[in-house]
Structures are given as structure tokens and as C-alpha cells.
Amino acid sequence: MTQKEKMISRDQLFLFIIQAQIGVGVLSLPYKLNNSAKGGGGLSVLIAGMTTQMIIILMWAIMKKFPGLNLYTICLKLFGKFIGRIFIIAYTGYFVLLGANIMLSAVELLHRWLLQSTPRWVSLALFSIMTLYLAREKLTVLARFYTLATFLFIPLILLISYGLTQAHMEYMFPLMEKGIVNIIKGARETTISMYGFELMLIIYPFSQGTDKQKLLSISLANLFVTLFYVFVVATCLTVFNSEQLKYIPEPVIYLVKSLNFYIVDRADILFLPIWAITLVCSIVSYCYGAAIGMSILFGKKEHKPFSPLVKVLTFSIALAPMTPAAVHKLDKISEYTAYLFLAGLPLIIYIFSLFMSKKTGDPA
């Protein structure tokens, strides 16, 4: 497990977390925030970023106690074979569910905006095949791909910033119109677009550097994502007024669609495929996490044979909901399971690990 060639560098860790975090959620984030926090949406994102940071520190504290182990092996060590396995199954299931949810949201999005007459199962299958290729590879391969994909943030950010030419600062004011309570409510919704950082539980032991350096990399990644979200939310809240935003569930794409320069009539057609690659990174991360979980569950060294199984699972979950209501339901389910798996279970693990260290006196 701790062979040298499998380790990723600190920069790669940083980019990995960014790519895993930025997903499909941010595209509709301004819409959600407009419903709850209105002009204060930017503040909500900042609060959410801080909350995420606290969870990251909690997870880091767990990982620090067990050097060289990942989430699954920690579970086995802490809770024994039986309960530990239940934990592994739960986390694997969670990763599969989230992978499926992101994939479904991505495909829904592409269908609404671009591929209106393509059957859904086709795009889902294409996404699955595409992500399978990566998810069965070693972590270093993933990290290298994510590094390459990071360059695509440049056109994405440029396209969104171009929208600033139509911004009206006044649309954002008054910032505190809806009050603190609603801003915190908005923060809760934002946390859901932040997930992805929990993959640090899997990749932490496979990255180089001391514990402090790793925490720094992950925190910087979180900071980057938070600032990026603030930027996106602020742009959308200044370009659209709040009455209008109520009708636009994906304001980021709507914003990009309304730009036109030179020969490009609809910039969203450029934007979406580039964005899709970022989404692929998120999906792959979850599938990778799930496949690792399965390999440990069955006591195998390689996660490769389990990737296709994970892909089949995510594919079938994503195919199941047909109506928008069902899609929404899946979204809600993922949201609540995310609370459990992001904050609830890590907390339990952490508390247990405290007892463990007292008993054995040797955490590792």
C-alpha cells in the first residue's frame, strides 16, 4: 500500500481535492442561494467554506492518528472485522450513490441545454465508459489527469468573468436583506456543492509530505474552491436580479449563454463540454473511492476488478429516476446521506479513536 510509486505529490493532492470538489452543484448554486439568502449568497458560501474547513480538520485529525491507513483500514482496525465491514459497505454505498448522483445531474444538464434528442441512457453509458477508464487506474494516473484538466479552469473562469460586463452591483444589495438565519441556511445548501473533499479520507495515506503539509494542501484547495464559488455566485447575483433568478435553475449556464462574441453565438455550447471534464473528475474520484472500498472489503490488493462493478451500480442508480421529481428525490437523498457521511460518521470514528488510543496507548 505504501509503495513509493503510488504516492502523489502535494500539488497533485491540492488539485485532486479541487477537482473532486468542483462539480455540478455550483452551476445551480446561485439559484439556490437566491431562494434562501438573496444578496447575501456570497456570505453563505464563505460560511460554508469555513464549515468545510472544520470538517477537513476533523478528518485530518483522524488520518493523523493512523499513519499509512485509509478510511477503510481505519474502520477495520477500530471496530473490528464485523462492524468495520458494515462501515466500509456504508461508505462504499455512499460513494456509489454520490457518483451516480453527480453523473445523473451532469447528464440531465447536458440534455436540457445541448443534447435534447439524445436518449438519456446513451449519455449515461458514455459517461460510465469514459469514467471507467480512469477509475480503474492507479491514483497517480488519476492525479496526472486531474492536473491536466485543471488547465480547463482558465477558459471556464474567463467565460464567467466575461459576464461581469453585464453586471449591476445593485442587484446584490442589500446584502443582509434576508437576515443571518437565511444566510446560514444558504450556507447549508452550499456545503452540498462543496462535497468531494471527503475523498481525502481515501487518498491521504497515498500522498507525500508531512501531516502539516498535507493539511495545508487540502486547506488551500478548499480555499480555492470557496473563493471560486464566491466569484461565481457574486457574478450571477449581479448579472441577474433576484426575481429573475427564481426562474433560472442553472444561472451560470444561462449567463454564459447570453454572451456572444465574434463568431460564437452561444457560448454555453463551448462552456458545457469543458465543464463536463471537470464533472468527469468528480465522478471518477467517487468511483475510485468506492472501488477501493470494495477491494478492501473482499481483501483484495487491487481495486481494478471492482471498478466495472461500481460503474454498473452507478449507471443503474442514475438510470432509475425518470421524472424531475425523482431526480430531485435522489438529490435530496444524497444531500442527507452526505450530512451523515461528511460530519456524522467521521465524528464517531474520531471519538472512538480517542478511546482506542487510551486503551492501547499506541494509536498506530
Added chain:
Amino acid sequence: MTRRISKMLIVLLLSACLTGCWDREYLKDLHLAYTAGFDLTEDGMIKETTELIIPPESEQSTTKNEVHSSVGFTPRSASDNLRTKVRGNIRFNKNGFVIIGKPLAQKGISPIMDVNFRDPSNPTSTVRLIITDTNSSDLFEPKMVGELKLGEFINDKIKSLEQMSVFFPAETVDTVFRAMMDPGQDFAVPFLSKEGDNIIAKGVALFHDEYYSGMLDYEKSVMLVLLKGKKGNNARITKRVDTETGQKDRGTITINVGRKRIKRKFDVKVNDKGEVEVDLKLNLQAVVEEYTGGRKLDEPEIKKINQDLSEMLTKDAETVLHEIQKANSDVLGVGRKLIAYHNKEWKTMNWSEDYRKVRFRPQVEVNIVDTGILQ
């Protein structure tokens, strides 16, 4: 060897699956609608009139245009009915104008615009909204204006008038969507009318919410654009001044205020009585383009003319503000300022009524900075 052949076969078979994409559309199969007009029929249906561009039959000849119309419950259903009349499929991907007749615009344009906002394949950022004096279908009557196709003609006309600050900044479907949803902002769009065989730009049509509520004539439109603090490349104003006799009956001056920067101060305040007061100061730097007063434009002369022009333009501004208030059209976005900076007071207001009570205090100052190559 057999393995290699079987591999080849698999690859060939698989590539048969890759026949392309579901969402393709060939330009040659399509008819592009360049201009679409909407009217209300007597029984409350929507009548859509469209200018279609027909691809040339041979490569040398040019494209032709056809005008068709159809009736339906909504623009989309009217378009579908239209598809029964013409060969080939109609697409609005290249649509440049949505023209709405005044009778329909008075009843609200939101149902007409919805399909433009909702369907992602409809362009929004380049489509301009236009209101016509009578039914919009009248505009389509001769489908060629001189050598130009109707859509091209309207396009040239609107774009050049935008540069002359009659309509500026260009109101596209996007900006109209924004203003229509915004409780504190209304909009004004080009107002065309048909006189004989000519299509004439009469000024701008003012909107309250989604309803047509009045219009401004050509000169007032320029003033409105200036009051917004915007300008195209040119913004010409012609006034009669006479500094010697004091009677403004001799000597006509044309100034262009679009060449230099406009300084604008827009202050929205709520006083103790809860009344909204708006101070609007404009500082225009003018270039003299024509002056028939017969005198040399030296410093004292310019000073006098500046004063005269400032007075006259302030009065014009008052008239324009009065008219947009009469039309209940908050084109300048006073409400938006209130929402942003006086939110408490805004919540107690009923803007549809209280907008008329807003007290505007415009002040226009003209400074001639250039007299051309003559003095």
C-alpha cells in the same frame, strides 16, 4: 492471423455504432427565420408573421426571402402551424428581431417572450425587441426594401440608430427579460411605424412591467439615452439659439455630445416625509457640428450658448422625465436604487403608483469643448 482478422471485424462492427449524433441539424434542411412578428387576432389568438430565408437553388444565385404568417395559441404553436405551410423546417437560431404590434404589447409581452427565454436553442443576446405602431404584420408588407431584404433593412436601421443614441444601450431579449422581472426597473425599446411604404423609427416605446404604456418621440429618445448616462458613437442635438437678441428664433446649432464622456450623477433619496427625490445631474461635453448663427464662436459667445443650451436641455429633460412618469415606466431604475439602498422604505411602497409621485430634479449642463475646424 485469425485473431487479427477477428479484431479488425470487431472494430469495423463497432464503428458502425458510431454513426454520429442525435442532435445534428443540417443547414441545408432548414429555413432560417430572420424576423418574427407577433400580433393579436380578433379572437384572442397569436398571429405570427415570419420572414424566412430560403437557401439559393444554385450556387451563384443569392438567397431569397419569403414572408409567411400563421395563427396559434402561443408563438410556439403558431410556429408549428407555420411549419405546415412551408417546405422544410423552420429554425429561429438566426432570428434577429422580435417585432410586436402595439395592440398586443398593451396586453403584455411576457407570454410572447417566454419561448425565447425557455428554449436554449433560441438566441437571446442578439435578438432585439421592437414595437410597431399598428399590427406588426403591416411591417412585413413589401418584403424587400429597395435591394435589401426586410430583416437586413431593419437590422441596418436599428444598428445605425443605436450608434446615434436613439436606442442605447441595445435592448435585447436578455436585457428585456432582466428588466421585465425586475420590480425596480423598466425598459424602452425601438418603436417603428409604417408611413406609406417607408418604415420609420418614431422613437422608443416605454414599458411598465410587461405592458406597453407610452412612447417618446425621436428627439426625446436621445434625451432619455443621455439621462441614462449612456451614448452611442454620436448623440446629436439641434437647437435654435440666438445670443444677441435673446429671442431664440435665429441661428441653429447642432451639437454632438456623443463624442466625449458624459458625467452623470444620479442621487435617489427618501426625505423625512417618505417622498422619493431624485437629483439627476448631467454634464455634457459638446462638439459643435453646425452653427448657422453667423457669429464667431469665441469664448464669450460660447459661454452664452452654453448657458442657453443648458437651460433648454434641462427643460427637455424635465419633459422627458415627466413623460416617462406619465407612462409609469421606470426606465432609469429609480426603484432599483431604492431596493438596494433604501430597502426599508421600498417595502412600504407600492411602486406602480408611487413611481408617479417621485420628484425628479434634473439639471443638464452643456459645455462646448470643440467647435470643429472653424471657430
